[in-house]
Amino acid sequence: MKNISAVLFLLFISFASCSFTSKNFNNPEKNKEQVLLEIVEHVLARAHFSPIEIDDAFSKKVFKSYLKNIDGQKRYFLQSDFDEFKKYETRLDDDLKNGDISFFYLTYDRLKQRIKEAEGVTKVIFGKPIDLNSNESINTDYDNLSFVKNKTELQTRWKEIIVFSTLSSFITKQKEEVTKKEKDAKYEPKKDEELRKESIEATQKTISEMFNMYNDITREEWFSIFVNAITETFDPHSNYMAPDVKEGFDRDMSGKFEGIGAQLQKKTDGIAITNVILGGPVWKGKLLEVGDQILKVGQGSAEPVDVVGMRLDDAVKLIKGPKGTEVRLTVKRVDGTIEVVPIIRDVVEIEETYAKSVVITANGKRYGLINLPKFYIDFEDVNQRNAATDVALEIEKLKKENIDGLIVDLRSNGGGSLKTVVDIGGLFIPKGPIVQVKSSRGSRDVLSDNDPKTQWDGSLVILTNELSASASEILAAAMQDYKRAIIIGGRQTFGKGTVQSFVDLNSFLRQNNYGDLGAVKITIQKFYRVNGGSTQLKGVESDVVVPDKYKYIDVGERDMPNAMPWDKIEAAKFIPWTNNANFEKAIENSKKRIAENAYLKLIDENAQYVKQQQKENVFPLNYEAYKKVIEKNEEQSKKFKAISDYKSDLKFSSVASDEAKIKTNEDLKLRRDRWHESLQKDVYIDEAVKVLEDLN
Numbered sequence: 001m002k003n004i005s006a007v008l009f010l011l012f013i014s015f016a017s018c019s020f021t022s023k024n025f026n027n028p029e030k031n032k033e034q035v036l037l038e039i040v041e042h043v044l045a046r047a048h049f050s051p052i053e054i055d056d057a058f059s060k061k062v063f064k065s066y067l068k069n070i071d072g073q074k075r076y077f078l079q080s081d082f083d084e085f086k087k088y089e090t091r092l093d094d095d096l097k098n099g100d101i102s103f104f105y106l107t108y109d110r111l112k113q114r115i116k117e118a119e120g121v122t123k124v125i126f127g128k129p130i131d132l133n134s135n136e137s138i139n140t141d142y143d144n145l146s147f148v149k150n151k152t153e154l155q156t157r158w159k160e161i162i163v164f165s166t167l168s169s170f171i172t173k174q175k176e177e178v179t180k181k182e183k184d185a186k187y188e189p190k191k192d193e194e195l196r197k198e199s200i201e202a203t204q205k206t207i208s209e210m211f212n213m214y215n216d217i218t219r220e221e222w223f224s225i226f227v228n229a230i231t232e233t234f235d236p237h238s239n240y241m242a243p244d245v246k247e248g249f250d251r252d253m254s255g256k257f258e259g260i261g262a263q264l265q266k267k268t269d270g271i272a273i274t275n276v277i278l279g280g281p282v283w284k285g286k287l288l289e290v291g292d293q294i295l296k297v298g299q300g301s302a303e304p305v306d307v308v309g310m311r312l313d314d315a316v317k318l319i320k321g322p323k324g325t326e327v328r329l330t331v332k333r334v335d336g337t338i339e340v341v342p343i344i345r346d347v348v349e350i351e352e353t354y355a356k357s358v359v360i361t362a363n364g365k366r367y368g369l370i371n372l373p374k375f376y377i378d379f380e381d382v383n384q385r386n387a388a389t390d391v392a393l394e395i396e397k398l399k400k401e402n403i404d405g406l407i408v409d410l411r412s413n414g415g416g417s418l419k420t421v422v423d424i425g426g427l428f429i430p431k432g433p434i435v436q437v438k439s440s441r442g443s444r445d446v447l448s449d450n451d452p453k454t455q456w457d458g459s460l461v462i463l464t465n466e467l468s469a470s471a472s473e474i475l476a477a478a479m480q481d482y483k484r485a486i487i488i489g490g491r492q493t494f495g496k497g498t499v500q501s502f503v504d505l506n507s508f509l510r511q512n513n514y515g516d517l518g519a520v521k522i523t524i525q526k527f528y529r530v531n532g533g534s535t536q537l538k539g540v541e542s543d544v545v546v547p548d549k550y551k552y553i554d555v556g557e558r559d560m561p562n563a564m565p566w567d568k569i570e571a572a573k574f575i576p577w578t579n580n581a582n583f584e585k586a587i588e589n590s591k592k593r594i595a596e597n598a599y600l601k602l603i604d605e606n607a608q609y610v611k612q613q614q615k616e617n618v619f620p621l622n623y624e625a626y627k628k629v630i631e632k633n634e635e636q637s638k639k640f641k642a643i644s645d646y647k648s649d650l651k652f653s654s655v656a657s658d659e660a661k662i663k664t665n666e667d668l669k670l671r672r673d674r675w676h677e678s679l680q681k682d683v684y685i686d687e688a689v690k691v692l693e694d695l696n
Helices: 004-020 032-047 056-071 079-088 092-098 102-126 151-183 192-216 219-231 243-252 281-285 312-319 387-400 418-425 471-481 583-596 598-615 623-645 656-662 666-680 683-695
Strands: 133-139 239-241 257-259 262-267 270-276 293-299 326-332 338-344 346-348 356-362 365-371 406-409 432-439 444-449 460-463 486-489 498-504 519-528 618-622 651-653
Touching (some): 032 519, 056 079, 056 219, 092 102, 102 151, 102 219, 151 326, 151 338, 151 623, 262 312, 270 312, 281 338, 281 346, 293 312, 312 326, 356 387, 356 666, 356 683, 365 387, 365 683, 387 406, 387 418, 387 656, 406 683, 418 444, 460 471, 471 486, 486 583, 598 683, 618 623
Parallel strands (some): 365 406, 460 486
Antiparallel strands (some): 257 346, 432 444, 432 519, 498 519
């Protein structure tokens, strides 16, 4: 089968080259920023899957998004600034069409001015004693916070920020001293007064470094934020990538880099962990998990830098670093507790993103599990290993182990190559459609497996969660529509049913006198199940819903601003799988077990607790009161420590060919043992095996 993704990409670029560049964008009377915006607007209007009307409603969204991105915590602008900006709220659409970017110039100049003023305000605050025993409080619900009216209110807001940061640092340092004493009875803990002084100095240094970073941000980088406020109004996955950002993206896509091994996303109150990369330091040490928020970043023993409110790129630069160096992250866990996590940076190997398998023994029967972290492929050489060929290979290995059923684990799989999804789907059915693709021009393509061979015709379970996205959803949806597999997971998968492509903005200039313009990642297609329903927004609803920690928090496409809607097209013609007599009974039995499982009830209770913690946004600025809040959170979280104590009776072993490799490689053995250990503590694997038993 042809490399579908590559073909579609080349067709799109061809389309862009033939029809976009007929317009002349070279205009000596316009500067680089004006030309860049003109090209971006041109591309979005003509190539986006569902271009929106550039009108007053569009203008309001851009206005709101941009101001939130540059001052989301309302630390800089005054109410008078906002009132002045507001005259642009409904005219940005007209300005965009006319090449007028006076709104950006106004906000950029004012922001630089206000940042300088805020820096001066903080110096005044630190010039006086910092009171950690006031009766004041801080509200971190920034969306509903008002801009300050004057300089006096601005000073009050910054004082709240400084006291809150200092309190957090103070209590963290106290805990560190207790830990040191527990480890070494001879250790003499520092006095509170010394820790208090250190905490104030640390906060002062952090804020000073933050202002230094802000002062180093170029106008081009601020302008990128403005352009992205425009692109993301079309949908959350259409983004402008400045030259250095695109270069970094290309580098990271190579699959090997030095860092901590975690994917990050900027949030208003910190840098959130959105994915833990298998094989990286974070994964190896079980140090962080999705939903944790990074508040501060320190290099080795140096004082940490506050990354709350910092640009993601700048925070990433602090977190990344050479192999063997230490970074210390101050992290707010999903349960509200705060701790310092030291991590030794390392090379993150792509090997851990490949498919791998394990044999599970339960009640005298043997079952196979294939873990697929993503749908990978080498577009430069499609004959190299890819997700489909590797999964086929793992199935053959497992068949030699005489397994009675198969689990395919797609949890937290963010997607990848469309071709590999079609090929993998074909491993489980004789032949037939796997996914439908609708383009921005309205054409519909049914992508099918045309190979009559069925590599695995036994019972099949697919594991998903709320972070299973894109290609994962296509495979799960197809197997669900065919009634080929039982889907076990959260309420639904992520809900990303769109595909993006890159457009080089420089290609629109016949003679480039402006320098590198960067690229736009734009949504050009939408995926549909073989039954006609889109995977967009709704994702794939599980046949068996199992409680997990993501159940009540906002992690899916449906929680993103400007997400494209769900819709339906004509169903493709397909023949459902018929060798599944126990299908409905297995689902019914599983639901009964889950309803009666006390451990899963605890997981659900923990998920509700995490959601409740996220709603807490008012904190006391009094040491004793704040300490009680922290202690209460820690005490409540103890109840859920039992979750990590779970251990199933399942037995896990490597297939024979893998075992031979592991014997001569200590690193592989460590990874194998760590993986098997995590599977042993995985209640979802335990339930999946029980479903396979019922299917048989």
